[in-house]
Amino acid sequence: MSELPHEVDVLVVGGGSAGCVLAKRLSADPNRRVLLVEAGCDTPPGQVPAEILDSYPMPLFFGDTYIWPGLDAAVTRGADGRIRRRAYEQGRVMGGSSSINVQAANRGLPRDYDAWAAAGARGWGWDDVLPYFRKLETDLDCDGPLHGRDGPLPIRRILEPAWPPFAHAVATALDATGLPRRLDQNGEFEDGIFPPAFSNRDDARVSSAAAYLDAPTRARGNLVIAAHTQVTDLVFDGRRAVGAQLRQADGREQRVAAREVVVCAGALQSPVLLLRAGIGPAEHLRTCGVTVLADRPGVGENLRDHPALTIAQYLPRRLRLPLSYRRASFVALRSSSGLPGGTPSDMYLTASARGGWHALGASLALYFLWVNQPHSIGRLRLNPADPAGRPDVDLGLLSDPRDLERLATGLRDLVALVVSPQLNPDPAAIFPASFTPAIKRLSRVTPRNRRVTALLARLLDGPAPLSRLMLRAVSGGVDLGRIAADDAALRDFVRETVFGVWHASGTCRMGDSTDRGAVVDPTGRVIGVEGLSVADASIMPSLPSANTNVPTIMIGEKIADHLVSQLGAGA
Template sequence: MSSNAAIGREAAAAEFDYIVVGAGSAGCAVAGRLAEDPSVTVALLEAGPDDHHYTVWTPIALARTAMNAGPRNYAYYSVPQAGLNGRRSYQPRGRGLGGSSSINGMVYIRGHRHDYDQWQQLGCEGWGYDDVLPYFRRSETNQRSTMGHADPLRGDSGPLHVGDLRSPNVFSRRFVDAARQAGLPLNHDFNGAQQDGAGLYQVTQHNGERWNSARAYLHRGDASGRGLNGGRKGLVVLTGAQALGIEFTGRRATGVRVVRGGVEQSLRARREVIISAGAFNSPQLLMASGIGPAEHLRSIGVQVVHDLPGVGENLQDHLDVTIQKAVNSTDLFGYTLRGAARMVSEIVRYRRHRTGMVSSNIVEAGAFFRSRPDLAEPDVQLAFALALVGNRGSAKARPGHGYSCHACVLRPESRGHVRLGSADMRDAPLIDPRFLSAEADMEGMVAGVRMIRRIYAQDALMQAGGKELKTDAFGPGEGDESAIRDFVRDNADSIFHPVGTCKMGVDEMAVVDPSLRVRGVEGLRVADASIMPTLVGGNTNAPAIMIGEKAADLIRASA
């Protein structure tokens, strides 16, 4: 089904059973699953363009899309962060079909089972690990399950392709070996029984191409991967449709006001409106529609529909710090003439076989470890990058070749918020993660830096030579803690996992209940990473898709 055909149907009908706002990781899953029922109609609204572009399908292109503002990246910035010496944090968010799954690093991590059991302990009944595991499995076709390695933890018939990298880089393997030499165990499956250890990541790819949520849930059944509704006649996908506000009749959501092609119109929802616009734009849309902290809304000039103080609160994100090491090898990505010549041959290889460096997600290997032995689960994640990756969104690319390793604290105690910059959804929201406002987060960052340097000092990596950059002040061994803390404040930034701003729960600051219904109104739900009460221990794309899968069942059960 072409986008033009979808547009034609929209012109004839501006009323649907369900309207889903936001075609990101969760939104595509919600809309795609709801539309499997041929008796209902679903409109999926997306402010950005479609995903039919080489920068989406080609894995290595994330170096361009994630790091730069453009039609597929909002490229937000936070307000100045006191914990980062007044620097603003770069906050990329996907814009277009697939949302952030179209620009992310494709790393497939579900988080630790304890994360979901904690949600249940917080009052989110039905969200424990045993409850959400079937949705993880339903969402995926895991390469390992389809190769004779059936596993009760993996899925084998879902729309999201998950697999091992087709041609892992030699330096990724060296990192894993060095991590083992540093004392970490080998882990072949970070989503298995144990998360601890070092290994290669699985990725959301198929045949060497990115498999975003749009390809999984919208283009299903279309061998080209370019149709919009996968043969589901009740699904209408509208790109370039900027939601301006939720419309209410009394306290019931009845539609969405949108602007598309410069024309404003109202789309009606007979049953429900589902907001899946992400951790920044979902609370923004609620507040712009009059649902949120009443005093703040009035200060912006928004008429209050319902005073809900938790909207925009509870922002959590993975702060990340990176240690770079310059190494003169074209096996690593870099800006040199030799590197450019290597990439020409790699592009030819990719076009022929869908393998090689162009199929890389750059962050191929990583590790999880516990900074203290008394912890019940790993609290620090490492991600090994095949390039000199530093501060994102500000510094220019450094010439030369090398590798980097990221460290992030998995369950930060720092809490921030999202506020309206204006009542217009076309303006950026005010984002304040309040990074390092909790002292415990800095302690975890120090532990991460020390583990990276310990791994770098092992023979498996030392044999390649090279020199660490910007770490001379650390000194030998474990490194001077004061110097490491200064380094973190000068160099750390987000690794792009914001959650929690429409928190699910049963307390007075909860925005949605365990069925994802917005408290205090009717006919309105939120389904995306913003509903997480606490941040999971790992990357957030897979959990967001799981939330979309479960949301569809919750919605159908109440129809």
């Protein structure tokens, strides 16, 4: 195990999308001692596991090698009123969720960040954050004043001339929306059909760890990177953070002193560390037996995710990708619902030519549909019976009826678009994709599952009566065409199948220091204490109209810039 220093200038808690940025930027001064701790395994250059490098990410979600084990969340109330729960996959590996996600590199829209500034996050409007979006990236396809050319993170797209038949078929089907085809979702801010941008070079994932913790950065004598190391407690002297208690994988514990502590553990772990340290809603902390250090009612509140549905479609052979073709997502649609309570560009759809790593998955398309600007809000709390255990997470999806209406209408539109001659005109060939425990077991990469899915794929491709029987079995008998034609049945179906799309954010909301609901000020400093900052998706006041990875890296860059300026040379 790594030998940990007993004292540093800056302790960065969490080697995720933002934590890797902080480690690189803060250690650039050789006189500033920085310790980066990550609960999961390390992925140093030349030793990145093949499954992380893979452009096709889905096998990473199964098993707990790279995710927090046992983490789950209440999703919403089903049609019968009972609360639905499901596993929530959050990265526990160097690079965090940037090492397990679909590699989407979507910034969102200028209005998202102008809304942050209007909500009290001064200095976080579009014009303020754009320099940091440019700083983090090397865009391999697009140039001009909106794009960076020499940042650590490569961003590319698969452009139309290189599309396989599936991508052309999807784009042609989506042309029925009347929306134009566009090139750059990060520089063209209107609705349209785009080739999605992703963080990838030479058909290999580039995580935040790969981008920022490169060999020269790791060689710095003033930077220590400790993997398999978990922060069990933040340590305070009065109201000043002075370090943390750490536990390594072999059980050894050590206290590390630090002049500054920066928490980058993500929207489901950062608020937990604050709550256990006594920073949060006073009444809740007392219920959990935690001494109140700073009464900040907003800690754990404002939890947001994009309410999403996943739909599968059986593909004819001519549209399938060979398993050797790893990148499977080629087309995205940004659109406006036009419904009451909606906003421009409030819906998003992506299409993948693969529903799994195996032969059965190769015969299925997968469509992800989500509400791009949700109104629903959840929250996170400690479990009073076990404050040191897993947190109680309630995503609160569809708690606002406007999200239910938009997702239901979006599903009806999706069915109408993809049940088409370009893809598959058979209404029975489209069905809900689920991540049930049985599906997750089948999705583990094992020789047995390879054999089983190969057999299922052959049966699905068999004579028409057998194929229809298999489709009914795979779909669980759900007739999406019938459901889409019945308003009540459609809403019930959405309540039963909605899930979060792994974009948890907002639980340490950024705002003005006089705002009782804010947790950090616009510099990332935790309000009411000293020496402690938060820099990750938890500080987002609201969700951007985007996958959250690149916005989180931007947050890391911007807060790192502030800390470097504040700490000064050699601090």
